[in-house]
Amino acid sequence: MPAHVIADDAEAVAVAAALAEEFRAGAAERDAERRLPRAELDRLSASGLLAVTVPADHGGADVSARTLAEVFRLLGTADGSLAQIPQSHFAYVNVIRRQGTPEQQKFFFAELLAGRRLGNAQSEAGTRHVQDIRTRLSPRPDGSYVLDGVKHYSTGALFADWIPVLARAEDDALHVAYVPRDAPGLTVADDWDGMGQRTTASGTVRLDGVRVPADRVLPHHLTFRGPQLHGAVAQLLHAAIDTGIAAGALAEAAEFVRTKSRPWFESEAATAAQDPLLIQHFGELDLRVRASAALLREAAGTVDTARARLTDDTAAEASIAVAAAKVQAARTAVDVAGALFEVAGTRSALNSLNLHRHWRDARTHTLHDPTRWKVQHIGRYVLGGTRPPRHGLL
Known part of the structure; x- marks a missing residue:
């Protein structure tokens, strides 16, 4: 269909x-x-x-x-x-x-x-840092290529129709090879065992002499030679996921308090939802969720503005706006998902209810890349007008 x-x-x-x-x-x-x-x-x-x-x-x-x-x-x-x-x-x-x-x-x-899905095979384990890509794209006499390497955290690869593989050519320039999921020499291991985001199947992709036609290879290194929004858009989506996790956790906490929690006896409230201290706490949590959503919308609007007129300055403004949204969303997701238990009480910690999935998802997802470096780039931009670097994580 x-x-x-x-x-x-x-x-x-x-x-x-x-x-x-x-x-x-x-x-x-x-x-x-x-x-x-x-x-x-x-x-x-x-x-x-x-x-x-x-x-x-x-x-x-x-x-x-x-x-x-x-x-x-x-x-x-x-x-x-x-x-x-x-x-x-x-x-x-x-x-x-x-x-x-x-x-x-x-x-x-x-x-x-037609509904086809792209996965990913970009991150590698055991290298010096996240940008140290060692998967090789070797040319063949007929103009095609051969891929060899091992990729980790390959979210979506197990379910994909096409797996984009980040690899270096002979000159060490980064390329993306779009490889069919069933290509000979390509295997996907469902070995992801993270405490959160447990059903992303972010496993291992192995590439052993995988043949790739020339028309399935794109020069990704050219993306970063001029003003670009590749990193800003990718990070915007991460910020959106964190903002969503926080909102989902808050909504489930509120439903739990309304329907399952008992009031603390000292509050003299008829229901937990009428406890003035809980009301205050929910108000504070909602302010943080709303702030994350507002920064997300602002950052997305800045990306749209930059896309309409892409320059070094508009690209920098977009990256900084997205960085701010990402920092706020990451902190909020972890804090709100953790606060769920404080406002919902002892019963909310029952493993059978699985309310801890919100915190596990938030804590796992927010480890994707460190927010401390985003704060650094924001500070440098504010104090000295220093544009952030051009890479796919900002």
């Missing part, structure tokens, strides 16, 4: 809201049983949401960054694992948009509109 093609921004948000409600119902059970969300991802593909950034001249909705961030925030309120899976998908759609030839764009945009 072909995927639906979403027409515009309003439809994208409406579809995301409906899917979030659908996915929320089974999120706790999927996490507890580590049941991988294959059926849910098929629903996501069929809905057309995975193609909403396809350019209009290729038949897509080409939604704004603000809309895309809201899509991820909504999905994050329902399931912190499920929301994470398509994050790399959209990052590598952006690589196609920026670096793909007309022929490559025509092919891959048609794949996306």
Whole structure:
């Protein structure tokens, strides 16, 4: 059955809201049983949401960054694992948009509109740092390439139709090779054992002499030679996921207090929801969630402004705005998800309820890249006007 093609921004948000409600119902059970969300991802593909950034001249909705961030925030309120899976998908759609030839764009945009999913194979373990990529893309006499390497934290690869592989060519320049999931020599191990985001299947991809045609390789290193929004968009989606996790945790805490908690005897309140100290606490938590959502919208709007007129200055402003949103969202997600137990009381800690999945998801996801460096870049920008560096994590 072909995927639906979403027409515009309003439809994208409406579809995301409906899917979030659908996915929320089974999120706790999927996490507890580590049941991988294959059926849910098929629903996501069929809905057309995975193609909403396809350019209009290729038949897509080409939604704004603000809309895309809201899509991820909504999905994050329902399931912190499920929301994470398509994050790399959209990052590598952006690589196609920026670096793909007309022929490559025509092919891959048609794949996306048909509901195909992109995974990722970028991070490596045991290297000096996250940018130390050792997977090699070796040329063959016929113009094609061979891929060799091992990738970790490959979120979405297990469910993907295409796996974008970050690799270095002979000159050490970074490229992305788009490899079919069933390519000979490519294996995906479902060995992710993180305490949170348990159903992302962020396992290991092994590449052993994988043949890649020349027309499936894109020069990603060119992305960072001029003003770019690759990192800002990728980080915006991470911020949206954290903002969603916080909102989802707060909503579940409020429902628990309304329906299951007992009032503390000293409050003399008839119900826990009428305890003035709990009311105060919920008010404070909601302020933090609202602040995260507001910074997310502001950052997304700044990305949209920069996309309309991309210069070094507009790109820098977008990266800084997204960094601020990411720092706020990460702190809020961890704190609000942890505060759930304080406001909901002893029973909320029962393992059978699995309310701790919100904190586990937040704590795990916010380790993706350190917010301390984002604060550094914000400070340098404010004090000296220093533009942030051009890389995919800012």
